[in-house]
Amino acid sequence: MxxxxxxxxxxxxxxxxxxxxxxxxxxxxxxxxxNNYPPYDIETTGENTYAITIAAAGFAESELDITSESGMLVVKGKKEKTNEERKYLYQGIAFRSFERKFQLADHVKVTGANLENGLLRIDLLKEIPEAMKPKKISINSKNLLDQRA
CATH class of the missing domain: 1.20.5 (Single alpha-helices involved in coiled-coils or other helix-helix interfaces)
Incomplete structure (x- = not known):
């Protein structure tokens, strides 16, 4: 609804x-x-740095694809089907493909990615251009008094 x-x-x-x-x-x-698969964390690691950590256990680097375009970060995991036939007594590990999308704020860019111990960590940096940083504006009251005289 x-x-x-x-x-x-x-x-x-x-x-x-x-x-x-x-x-x-x-x-x-x-x-x-x-859709809670795979689980992920978003954390702030500094004043202008962030990290997204995705639980990608069972995925090799070649099965993961990370793209960033127009303020959208897309992480895809594609698990290839194996011809190996297995007989499970219980199957609780979900080896299924996924796609996660994250909307990035203006001026946030991906600086790197690392896959270690089944966790995919994507590092982000918010770089505010110099033209958009706050500037001090001085008040020129002296000119107003000179113009009146």
Whole structure:
């Protein structure tokens, strides 16, 4: 069941957050389609650094694909079918393919990935361009007094 949200109060007090409603709608939609495989963690590792850790036990590096494009990080795991026939008494390990998508904020880029002990760690860095960093604006009141005289 989808719940409609009224974002008009948000738009009265903000400028340039046009994508915000779409992001919230996508988040609500993806939470309705809960797929918990494989489990993952998102952590902050510093002031502008982050890491996503995905439990990819049983996957080789060649079976994992990581792409980043237009603010979307996509991690895919494709398990190849084996011709080996096995007779399980109990099968609890899920060797199935997966696809995980993460919406990245502006200026967040992937800096590396590492697969160790069945955990895929993707490192992210938020680099704010110099032009977008806060600047001190000086007040020039002296010129106003000179113009009046």
């Amino acid at each position: 989808r719940t409609a949200f009224d974002f008009s109060p948000l738009y009265r007090n903000t400028v340039g957050f046009d994508r915000f409603a779409a992001l919230l709608d996508n988040a609500a939609q993806s939470s309705n389609n809960t």
